Amino acid sequence: MSRGPRKWGHELKNRTKLFIGYALGLPGTLTILGLVAVIPLFVTDTYALHFMWKVLFWAVAASAWNIAGGYAGQFSLGHAAFFGIGAYTSTILFTTYNVSPWLGMLVGAALAALMSIVLAKLTLRLKGPFFALATIAFAEVLRIIVVNLRNLTGGSQGISIEFRPALENMMFSGRAPYLYAMLALLTLVVLATFVLQRSWFGFSLAAMREDEEAAEALGVHTVAMKIASTGMSAFLIAVAGTMYAQYILLIEPSTVMGLDFSIQVAIIAIIGGMATPIGPVLGALLMVPLSEYLRAEFGGVFQGLYLMVYGWLLMIMVIFMPLGLVSALRDPTGAWRRILSIFTGRKKRVRGRKHA
Numbered sequence: 001m002s003r004g005p006r007k008w009g010h011e012l013k014n015r016t017k018l019f020i021g022y023a024l025g026l027p028g029t030l031t032i033l034g035l036v037a038v039i040p041l042f043v044t045d046t047y048a049l050h051f052m053w054k055v056l057f058w059a060v061a062a063s064a065w066n067i068a069g070g071y072a073g074q075f076s077l078g079h080a081a082f083f084g085i086g087a088y089t090s091t092i093l094f095t096t097y098n099v100s101p102w103l104g105m106l107v108g109a110a111l112a113a114l115m116s117i118v119l120a121k122l123t124l125r126l127k128g129p130f131f132a133l134a135t136i137a138f139a140e141v142l143r144i145i146v147v148n149l150r151n152l153t154g155g156s157q158g159i160s161i162e163f164r165p166a167l168e169n170m171m172f173s174g175r176a177p178y179l180y181a182m183l184a185l186l187t188l189v190v191l192a193t194f195v196l197q198r199s200w201f202g203f204s205l206a207a208m209r210e211d212e213e214a215a216e217a218l219g220v221h222t223v224a225m226k227i228a229s230t231g232m233s234a235f236l237i238a239v240a241g242t243m244y245a246q247y248i249l250l251i252e253p254s255t256v257m258g259l260d261f262s263i264q265v266a267i268i269a270i271i272g273g274m275a276t277p278i279g280p281v282l283g284a285l286l287m288v289p290l291s292e293y294l295r296a297e298f299g300g301v302f303q304g305l306y307l308m309v310y311g312w313l314l315m316i317m318v319i320f321m322p323l324g325l326v327s328a329l330r331d332p333t334g335a336w337r338r339i340l341s342i343f344t345g346r347k348k349r350v351r352g353r354k355h356a
Contacts, residue, residue, distance in 0.1 A: 026194050029278050033187050040176040049175035055288045056182040057244065062268040062280030063189045064236035069266060070274035071202060072229035073209030075128070077262045078119070078135030079237055081142045082112040084257035086238025087245040088146065091159050094169070101170040105242035112238035113231040115142075120227045127212075136259060143257040158252030161245065170246040178247050185243065186281070189236055193277040205229055206275070237265075271317055273324025282325045 036056070040049060061083070068074045089111055090104030099107075123134045146153045153159065165171045172178060196202045207215035208222050216222055245251050255261070272283025294310050320339050321328045328335040 026191075026277075029190055029194075029281070030187075032281075033183065033190070036183055037180070040179055046175055049179055051288075051292070053175065053179045053182055053247070054292075055284050056179065056186050057240065058264070058268055058288050059281045059284035060182060060186045060189055060240045061237055061265045062272065062283055063186065063193060063277075064233050064240065065265045066233075066269045066274060066276075066280050067193065067196065067236070068230045068233035070269060070276070070279070071196065071205040071209065072226060073205075074226060074230060075132050075266070076135040076230075076233075077132045077259070077266060078137075078139035079233070079265055080257045080259065080261040081119075081139035082116060082234035083237050083241040083244075083261060084142065084146065084251075084253070085112040085115060086241030087251045087256045088153060088159075088241075089238075090242040091161060091245045091251055092152065095159060095161060100168050101242055101246050102168070105170075105239055108242055109235045109238040112234040112241075116230040116234035117227055120230045124223060124226065136262070139257065139259070139262060143253050146253045146257060153253070156253060158250060158255075161249040161251075163249055170243070178243075182243060185239060190277055190281065192232075192236075197275075197277060201225075201228070209275070267314065271314070271321075271324060273326030276324070276326045279324050279326045282329075286325065 036052070039052065043049065061079075065076070065079050068079075069076055086105070086108035089108030090101045093099035093104040093107065094101050119135065119138050122138070123131055126134050147156050149155075163171060165173045170181075196205075204215070204220045204225050207218065207220055208225050212222055241256060244256070268283035268287050269280045270283070271287055272281065273279030290313065291310060298309055319342065321335060
């Protein structure tokens with residue numbers, strides 16, 4: 001007997017879900033990153049390579065934030081502090097003591113992880129918006145300290161790095177090596193996130209995120225989980241801070257330690273999908289081009305207009321896709337039904353027998 005249209009429809013739906021699951025999983029992610037590695041072999045335009053580097057950079061920063069903000073549920077808006085610690089530590093060691101940025105990167109990442117432990121200890125009992133406000137205050141205090149240490153940090157003017165291209169200086173003549181370095185870091189972070197998600201540590205973080213008291217009752221050491229997840233997140237984003245400094249060759253407190261950076265990192269992870277390895281990457285692939293386009297189209301018309309348009313688009317996306325792009329791609333039918341319910345005001349009917 002030939003299969004009916006309904007059976008064919010179910011089979012097609014199942015195959016589509018399998019394909020989407022493969023594309024959003026580790027094989028699909030590594031395939032995408034492998035394709036990115038091939039692009040510089042054919043694209044030599046300086047701006048195109050710089051644009052790709054920006055996408056990779058924000059994907060790394062959002063993926064690092066996702067460990068604490070997504071998996072552990074520690075919604076931090078102060079990750080600019082850790083990013084700035086990584087950037088300033090390696091830069092000061094390089095410009096003042098001629099220490100290689102590769103070594104300075106590890107020192108800065110370790111210092112950022114240490115400061116994250118301090119932050120975790122100070123905010124153990126805080127949750128939700130109170131925790132977010134505490135992280136903002138923490139980052140602002142560090143930024144003010146950096147601004148006032150003029151002899152060491154250059155104050156509000158920052159530090160300019162002399163361009164001396166060499167591998168030991170983490171400086172290169174072309175854009176492609178910078179892109180490959182950031183791609184390698186992103187691959188490492190994504191692989192670490194996949195391993196974390198499927199490990200006992202990841203399950204403990206998920207339990208703590210959903211219900212901290214229940215997790216403690218089951219034997220999860222929530223204090224240790226908070227410290228460990230924040231430390232990992234701070235370490236990785238500090239590494240990105242060093243790579244940023246060696247690429248831009250100028251660091252300023254308002255740029256590397258400002259609230260704008262922390263908010264942007266969180267937004268990218270939220271839009272892409274928190275607590276998923278591929279979510280921050282998808283968020284960066286969408287938000288970075290969108291930001292650049294809006295800045296180019298509306299930036300010269302009215303000052304700040306592109307930011308308003310950017311904010312409107314963000315609100316629309318959060319309303320229609322509250323769980324991020326990953327959720328919408330995994331269940332496009334459910335996302336479409338949600339959009340229809342918002343416009344029509346109707347909820348999905350629940351099938352079942354009517355009871356008298």
